[in-house]
Amino acid sequence: MINIEIFTGPGCSYCTAAKNLLKARNLPFVDHDVSGPEVLQELRRRVPHARTVPQIFAGDEHVGGFDDLSHRLSGH
Numbered sequence: 046m047i048n049i050e051i052f053t054g055p056g057c058s059y060c061t062a063a064k065n066l067l068k069a070r071n072l073p074f075v076d077h078d079v080s081g082p083e084v085l086q087e088l089r090r091r092v093p094h095a096r097t098v099p100q101i102f103a104g105d106e107h108v109g110g111f112d113d114l115s116h117r118l119s120g121h
Contacts, residue, residue, distance in 0.1 A: 047103045047104045048104055049067065049073065049074040049102065049103055050075045050077060050101070050102040051064065051067070051074050051075070051076055051077065051099050051101045051102075052077045052079050052084070052088045052095075052098055052099060052100040052101075053076055053077065053078055053098050053099050054078070054079050054098040055078065055080055057098050057099065059099055059110065059111040060098055060111075062111055063101060063110075063111045064076065066111075066114060066118065067114075070118060092107055097110060099111055101113070101114050
């Protein structure tokens, strides 16, 4: 199974929606809260151009944000 990681921030409604979508599909994931400086630095290392959360990864592939995840899971 592919390791799914999601970088999230507190109070982020799109982050909550992305996590709920993954849970509804029974897809396990690791949640990284960017309010910690080490986690934010890791996100910036992996996606230097990212300015918003969530940022989602499937294995080594950067999926993108909530809309990208939703689109991918819908099969389009």
